Amino acid sequence: xxxxLSIIRLRWTMQRSAMRAKPVSMVMFVLGLLFSMALIVGTGxxxxxxxxxxxxxxxxxxxxxxxxxxxxxxxxxLLQIMSLGQGTVLSLSKFELFGIxxxxxxxxLLLASVCGIPGITILLTLLAxxxxxxxxxxxxxxxxxxxxxxxxxxxxxxxxxITILLSSVTFSKKGRNILHVGAFLVLMAIGQLPNLLGNxxxxxxxxxxxxxxxxxxxxxxxxxxxxxxxxxxxxxxWLFVAIxxxxxxxxWAFCHWLCMWYLRKARQSSGSSTVKVVSGQKGLGLxxxxxxxxxxxxxxxxxxxxxxxxRQISMLILPLLLVVMAAFRGANASDAVWQxxxxxxxxxxxxxSNGLAYDGRGLYMEAICAVRGWYDRxxxxxxxxxxxxxxxxxxxxxxxxxxxxxxTPEHILEGLIYTVxxxxxxxxxxxxxxxxxxxLMYPVAPMDRPFSAPQGRGATQFLFPIIHVVVSLVTLLPxxxxxxxxxxxxxxxxxWIMMPxxxxxxxxxxxxxxxxxxxxxxARMTKILSTLDDFASLQQ
Amino acid sequence: xxxxxxxxxxxxNGVANPRMAVSxxxxxxxxxxxxxxxxxxxxxxxxxxxGLVGPNGxxxxxxxxxxxxxxxxxxxxxxIFGHDVWTDVNAAKRMIGVMPxxxxxxxxxxxxxxxxxxxxxxxxxxxxxIARARDLIKAFDLQDSANVMxxxxxxxxxxxxxxxxxMIHSPRVLVLDEPFEAVDPVSSANLKDILIxxxxxxxxVIISSHVMALVERMCTHVAVIDxxxxxxxxxxxxxxxxxxxxxxxxxxxxxxxxxxxxxWLDGGAR
Numbered sequence: 001x002x003x004x005l006s007i008i009r010l011r012w013t014m015q016r017s018a019m020r021a022k023p024v025s026m027v028m029f030v031l032g033l034l035f036s037m038a039l040i041v042g043t044g045x046x047x048x049x050x051x052x053x054x055x056x057x058x059x060x061x062x063x064x065x066x067x068x069x070x071x072x073x074x075x076x077x078l079l080q081i082m083s084l085g086q087g088t089v090l091s092l093s094k095f096e097l098f099g100i101x102x103x104x105x106x107x108x109l110l111l112a113s114v115c116g117i118p119g120i121t122i123l124l125t126l127l128a129x130x131x132x133x134x135x136x137x138x139x140x141x142x143x144x145x146x147x148x149x150x151x152x153x154x155x156x157x158x159x160x161x162i163t164i165l166l167s168s169v170t171f172s173k174k175g176r177n178i179l180h181v182g183a184f185l186v187l188m189a190i191g192q193l194p195n196l197l198g199n200x201x202x203x204x205x206x207x208x209x210x211x212x213x214x215x216x217x218x219x220x221x222x223x224x225x226x227x228x229x230x231x232x233x234x235x236x237x238w239l240f241v242a243i244x245x246x247x248x249x250x251x252w253a254f255c256h257w258l259c260m261w262y263l264r265k266a267r268q269s270s271g272s273s274t275v276k277v278v279s280g281q282k283g284l285g286l287x288x289x290x291x292x293x294x295x296x297x298x299x300x301x302x303x304x305x306x307x308x309x310x311r312q313i314s315m316l317i318l319p320l321l322l323v324v325m326a327a328f329r330g331a332n333a334s335d336a337v338w339q340x341x342x343x344x345x346x347x348x349x350x351x352x353s354n355g356l357a358y359d360g361r362g363l364y365m366e367a368i369c370a371v372r373g374w375y376d377r378x379x380x381x382x383x384x385x386x387x388x389x390x391x392x393x394x395x396x397x398x399x400x401x402x403x404x405x406x407x408t409p410e411h412i413l414e415g416l417i418y419t420v421x422x423x424x425x426x427x428x429x430x431x432x433x434x435x436x437x438x439x440l441m442y443p444v445a446p447m448d449r450p451f452s453a454p455q456g457r458g459a460t461q462f463l464f465p466i467i468h469v470v471v472s473l474v475t476l477l478p479x480x481x482x483x484x485x486x487x488x489x490x491x492x493x494x495x496w497i498m499m500p501x502x503x504x505x506x507x508x509x510x511x512x513x514x515x516x517x518x519x520x521x522x523a524r525m526t527k528i529l530s531t532l533d534d535f536a537s538l539q540q
Numbered sequence: 541x542x543x544x545x546x547x548x549x550x551x552x553n554g555v556a557n558p559r560m561a562v563s564x565x566x567x568x569x570x571x572x573x574x575x576x577x578x579x580x581x582x583x584x585x586x587x588x589x590x591g592l593v594g595p596n597g598x599x600x601x602x603x604x605x606x607x608x609x610x611x612x613x614x615x616x617x618x619x620i621f622g623h624d625v626w627t628d629v630n631a632a633k634r635m636i637g638v639m640p641x642x643x644x645x646x647x648x649x650x651x652x653x654x655x656x657x658x659x660x661x662x663x664x665x666x667x668x669x670i671a672r673a674r675d676l677i678k679a680f681d682l683q684d685s686a687n688v689m690x691x692x693x694x695x696x697x698x699x700x701x702x703x704x705x706x707m708i709h710s711p712r713v714l715v716l717d718e719p720f721e722a723v724d725p726v727s728s729a730n731l732k733d734i735l736i737x738x739x740x741x742x743x744x745v746i747i748s749s750h751v752m753a754l755v756e757r758m759c760t761h762v763a764v765i766d767x768x769x770x771x772x773x774x775x776x777x778x779x780x781x782x783x784x785x786x787x788x789x790x791x792x793x794x795x796x797x798x799x800x801x802x803x804w805l806d807g808g809a810r
Binding site (some may be wrong): 283284285287288292293294296297298300301304305308359360361362364365366367368369370371372447526529530536 | 608609610611612629630631633634638640641643644645646647648649650652653656657658660661662663665666670687705706
């Protein structure tokens with residue numbers, strides 16, 4: 001028992017130390033605490049008001065609780081998959097020198113993670129949701145309280161076990177990246193669900209017979225079983241309560257056994273994973289094909305990195321995803337698809353607007369080698385402009401195929417105007433990114449843990465990309481003004497003028513941005529390096 | 541060169557010595573309330589193998605960062621062959637080769653790619669970069685790993701590729717921060733041979749190290765740095781002053797005390 005308490009105390013001691021070392025951690029902690037309290041109080045008030053509802057509304061509550069349970073469990077698992085490889089402070093390996101028994105260590109670490117702010121918040125929120133049953137019997141309320149504890153522990157047991165299962169399989173870096181991108185796509189698709197299901201999506205999820213059927217089945221799995229318990233108790237189905245508790249207990253036992261197995265296996269195979277991997281690329285790869293100067297070296301390096309950097313590859317998928325999603329918009333699908341091609345490049349260049357932070361301390365090589373900022377910017381511009389043009393063409397082909405605009409000359413012209421405009425958006429966004437990336441930097445996840453959250457600076461991670469997007473839109477004003485002018489003067493037939501106008505607009509902003517970015521980089525290099533050192537310490 | 545605990549004449553008058561490979565005058569760097577480098581003066585002769593030694597936090601790495609143009613000093617000057625580093629930082633950088641730390645390289649490139657990248661960044665032509673990269677890979681015994689991502693290298697191999705990337709443009713001064721840390725004895729011996737040969741051809745090597753035996757064996761000159769300034773500098777013999785260099789070092793920086801004699805730490809024998 002003393003080991004369990006020690007590890008829980010250790011968890012909170014480390015939290016306090018982090019806050020003492022970095023004021024921004026304290027700010028984030030307080031904000032997190034406020035959010036948690038708002039969630040708990042909000043849930044409590046909502047459920048209190050539901051406490052005297054009639055049976056028809058208790059059916060909605062039932063569906064809502066199961067839905068929340070499913071989202072909570074699967075969301076936690078998905079996030080765990082995405083942060084695979086993240087070395088948490090409370091990992092099993094950190095305690096292997098202390099001679100703590102495996103069983104005790106495993107339970108201690110589980111309880112320590114439950115005792116964090118997220119675990120306590122979920123627990124108190126679920127307990128607060130128990131107010132919804134206040135007009136029922138004492139037995140139901142007691143079941144709700146017990147089910148809250150069961151639900152929280154089960155979620156943490158499952159997330160822990162998914163880490164162990166995925167870690168025990170020897171993933172190659174490539175395999176791991178594919179897993180990350182897959183999880184990212186699922187999350188994005190879930191985010192787009194309201195668009196796909198239309199405005200009545202909540203009604204569909206809460207009242208739809210299909211969704212109820214699925215939730216009913218999930219209630220027999222450890223993911224959602226705990227959330228079903230109060231409703232079984234309400235219906236007096238105590239046998240179902242017993243079976244579901246048994247499902248949960250068996251899950252815990254199995255996960256505990258799996259954890260013990262993993263600890264034994266890890267001990268036997270410790271250190272055997274340091275195998276050299278010969279790169280598939282013999283020789284110089286892209287370094288052979290770039291211009292023979294410093295900017296060429298920057299281009300080759302950046303292109304090689306982009307191919308291997310899942311953090312940025314995920315963003316590259318977004319424009320395609322947006323176009324495909326827009327195709328399901330019903331009546332206005334064609335317009336939505338072409339408009340999506342305009343938004344995509346803006347999102348893709350968000351990564352480049354923080355490009356130096358994505359490169360990390362590798363930038364020291366350029367600083368050591370006295371590379372002028374202008375050469376760096378040209379090197380980066382070359383690669384990103386190529387991506388914008390090639391990707392723009394690809395999206396054009398897809399958009400033509402989806403909308404059928406290739407059938408008439410008018411529509412072909414419209415499609416071409418959209419395509420050139422989209423490229424112009426990309427070029428403007430790139431030009432702004434070349435300036436912004438030297439000034440408004442924010443920390444990102446390390447390359448080998450692409451979806452882990454870098455500690456602190458949450459506000460900058462949110463604000464700086466918005467600034468980049470807004471400034472990019474401002475630089476597009478000349479093109480926007482010409483469009484407005486053509487429409488106001490009823491000269492929509494001359495819209496083809498937009499092709500050269502937007503192209504000149506994009507190229508001008510790109511050139512100006514790269515030149516200014518180069519100057520800024522030269523002037524701020526030591527400051528940039530110090531900022532990158534700071535970011536690297538946040539990734540530990 | 542006169543030694544040591546007192547500054548030489550040129551150091552004393554605060555004017556950089558253009559005959560020196562590196563000449564540092566009145567260098568100061570503060571981080572908040574802490575003064576990391578405190579009025580540091582040092583002359584490093586051409587073709588010397590110069591060791592900077594000092595306890596942890598003495599200011600060695602900060603000094604090297606200011607010397608290599610990676611950190612702006614709060615006061616003082618650094619000149620390389622008479623050129624002030626901070627007047628034209630890029631010109632100074634072109635004269636020196638700095639060994640990056642393992643976290644300061646693009647480790648998703650292969651060893652070969654990293655060296656060619658380093659060469660091309662220095663303005664060398666691709667063909668020349670490739671030829672020199674091949675020579676360096678052979679000299680550092682990395683032929684089998686030339687096409688392996690540097691991220692998959694061992695610590696020692698990474699040190700070697702970092703050193704190679706600092707040498708590819710044949711600099712006049714090499715600056716190495718703890719170059720032999722975590723390098724196996726065989727690789728270490730090979731690295732030392734390369735560096736000694738380089739110094740013999742007129743190159744100047746500046747290393748920082750904690751290993752006194754290594755400094756005593758390899759370096760022609762040494763400077764003991766403590767609390768941000770130079771306690772003693774000169775040839776190794778001059779600084780050692782007839783003693784073992786490690787004893788002399790401990791004498792200069794202090795901090796050595798008697799064993800703690802912890803009663804409970806008995807190894808089970810009592």
